[in-house]
Amino acid sequence: MSMFCYQCEQTAKGEGCTVRGVCGKNAEVATLQDALMHTLKGLAVVAQAAAPKGLLTEDLGDFFNEAVFSTLTNVNFDPKRIEAFIREAVCHRKSLQAELDKAGIYPPERAAAFEPAADLPGLIAQGAELGLMAEASDDADVRSLQHTIQFGLKGIAAYASHAAVLGYRDPAIGEYMIEALADLARWDQGDLGVWLPRVLRCGELNLKTMELLDKANTESFGHPVPTPVPLGHKAGKAILVTGHDLLDLEALLKQTEGRGIAIYTHGEMLPAHGYPKLKAYPHLFGNFGTAWQNQRKELPDFPGPVLFTTNCIQQPQESYFRNVYTTGVVGWPDCPVVDRSDFSPLIEQALELPGFAQDEPGKEVMVGFGRNAILSNAGAIVDMVKAGKIRHFFLVGGCDGAKPGRDYYTRFVEQVPEDCLVLTLACGKYRFFDKDLGTIDGIPRLLDVGQCNDAFSAVQVAVALSKAFGVGVNDLPLSLVLSWYEQKAVAILLSLLYLGLKDIRLGPTFPAFLSANVAKYLVDNYDIKAITTPEEDLATILGGK
Numbered sequence: 001m002s003m004f005c006y007q008c009e010q011t012a013k014g015e016g017c018t019v020r021g022v023c024g025k026n027a028e029v030a031t032l033q034d035a036l037m038h039t040l041k042g043l044a045v046v047a048q049a050a051a052p053k054g055l056l057t058e059d060l061g062d063f064f065n066e067a068v069f070s071t072l073t074n075v076n077f078d079p080k081r082i083e084a085f086i087r088e089a090v091c092h093r094k095s096l097q098a099e100l101d102k103a104g105i106y107p108p109e110r111a112a113a114f115e116p117a118a119d120l121p122g123l124i125a126q127g128a129e130l131g132l133m134a135e136a137s138d139d140a141d142v143r144s145l146q147h148t149i150q151f152g153l154k155g156i157a158a159y160a161s162h163a164a165v166l167g168y169r170d171p172a173i174g175e176y177m178i179e180a181l182a183d184l185a186r187w188d189q190g191d192l193g194v195w196l197p198r199v200l201r202c203g204e205l206n207l208k209t210m211e212l213l214d215k216a217n218t219e220s221f222g223h224p225v226p227t228p229v230p231l232g233h234k235a236g237k238a239i240l241v242t243g244h245d246l247l248d249l250e251a252l253l254k255q256t257e258g259r260g261i262a263i264y265t266h267g268e269m270l271p272a273h274g275y276p277k278l279k280a281y282p283h284l285f286g287n288f289g290t291a292w293q294n295q296r297k298e299l300p301d302f303p304g305p306v307l308f309t310t311n312c313i314q315q316p317q318e319s320y321f322r323n324v325y326t327t328g329v330v331g332w333p334d335c336p337v338v339d340r341s342d343f344s345p346l347i348e349q350a351l352e353l354p355g356f357a358q359d360e361p362g363k364e365v366m367v368g369f370g371r372n373a374i375l376s377n378a379g380a381i382v383d384m385v386k387a388g389k390i391r392h393f394f395l396v397g398g399c400d401g402a403k404p405g406r407d408y409y410t411r412f413v414e415q416v417p418e419d420c421l422v423l424t425l426a427c428g429k430y431r432f433f434d435k436d437l438g439t440i441d442g443i444p445r446l447l448d449v450g451q452c453n454d455a456f457s458a459v460q461v462a463v464a465l466s467k468a469f470g471v472g473v474n475d476l477p478l479s480l481v482l483s484w485y486e487q488k489a490v491a492i493l494l495s496l497l498y499l500g501l502k503d504i505r506l507g508p509t510f511p512a513f514l515s516a517n518v519a520k521y522l523v524d525n526y527d528i529k530a531i532t533t534p535e536e537d538l539a540t541i542l543g544g545k
């Protein structure tokens with residue numbers, strides 16, 4: 001059976017995965033995810049009609065976010081979980097519709113009438129008719145904008161879910177999710193003039209979501225502080241946690257207190273070490289391994305269970321399959337799903353597994369340079385710029401991935417001149433995170449702002465610097481050199497465009513879902529550039545932008 005997905009950077013041939021996803025997603029899961037997005041759009045149409053009647057609940061908002069999040073790259077590969085989301089969406093829709101029927105309101109759209117087949121093969125066959133190309137405009141440019149919004153929404157759903165688990169919700173974000181999905185259900189309506197502003201609106205709402213998440217994380221766990229993180233390990237039992245969810249990590253730390261188990265972070269969980277409330281647990285020991293795409297190489301060497309929160313999961317190797325647990329919306333068929341209220345299955349397994357036989361000290365890296373930590377030095381940093389000690393700031397961040405061309409980011413950072421600072425965030429940092437770039441008058445030249453979730457923190461730093469210098473953000477001695485992989489990065493890029501940021505360098509390639517005209521529009525209006533070589537890009541940037 002065939003499929004079509006081109007939502008991430010590693011899409012086959014830079015065009016689209018049509019037989020099986022490069023990520024490991026098979027055609028069955030891909031078509032089920034298409035059916036799920038279709039069902040959610042139909043639910044949104046009905047929810048939009050039900051909103052003025054006060055019929056929407058907070059639970060429905062959480063459901064939208066989790067269901068959309070489950071279709072983000074490397075999140076959920078379990079057909080049964082996707083099927084469950086489809087059936088739950090139809091239940092929500094029918095109960096809202098029943099209320100609307102009483103009031104004589106009948107949302108007429110086709111998507112709102114979807115009847116799921118009774119079994120999984122039937123649902124998969126339905127999904128095959130509801131793919132990305134079937135459910136979008138025939139006009140390549142309008143379709144490109146519609147898909148950009150659909151993928152940006154997945155990023156928003158992920159960030160909104162993170163905030164919601166900490167008890168932080170904003171009705172405006174929930175309303176937007178419904179509005180945007182309902183717009184997408186009406187893909188046959190509207191021209192470029194209608195869809196282009198909707199793309200920027202997606203960026204605007206993602207910024208709002210990231211601001212909420214920043215508040216949720218910092219109010220729940222404190223503002224990150226500069227913290228050294230060991231990359232080695234110590235003898236003893238061990239659990240590895242990966243993904244972005246800090247609440248899961250905190251729950252695990254609480255439940256393993258006094259059990260003689262050291263907790264290690266992997267991938268995007270590394271910045272967790274900088275949060276005061278998390279670093280207060282002495283058994284949060286260090287970081288093991290690097291970015292998500294290396295998990296199949298690195299996890300066979302970890303002598304304990306691995307907890308996957310959020311993205312990015314890959315097919316577990318046979319050697320560690322039985323050590324893998326997922327939580328939240330993450331899923332891999334036959335891997336146990338655990339809830340943060342009770343991590344005892346993996347804690348018990350950690351006590352049974354050998355753990356590390358001996359101490360093996362390694363390097364240390366520094367994390368914890370969120371907006372508070374950086375801006376507490378803002379005065380000194382501004383003075384150093386004025387005195388010519390700091391020539392330029394680079395934000396080199398985003399997603400990591402498997403493509404060979406991603407060594408660009410390593411070589412770029414290695415060649416950044418010594419009078420420049422490098423800010424980084426998200427898993428792309430693993431391309432250079434353990435390099436010793438030294439300091440400028442005591443300020444480290446490499447500053448880890450955090451996860452991709454902390455992009456808001458980086459934006460705040462840029463805004464504060466622009467105020468301090470009395471110039472617009474685009475006139476600061478600051479350049480953004482970004483890498484993307486999945487749809488959270490799409491949402492962040494849309495936020496940067498919404499903020500009017502220009503001259504962004506993007507790699508390793510432009511998204512396949514940008515039509516030639518849409519890509520040209522971005523280049524012409526935002527001066528977005530594809531990365532070239534570190535040498536050429538550095539020369540262009542420092543030669544005067």
Ligand code: SF4
Nearest residue numbers: 005008017021022023
């Ligand atoms: Fe292909 Fe990426 Fe879609 Fe996976 S998520 S099927 S790799 S485009």
Ligand code: SF3
Nearest residue numbers: 312399426427452485
């Ligand atoms: Fe990384 Fe998936 Fe995007 Fe959070 S963990 S940045 S790729």
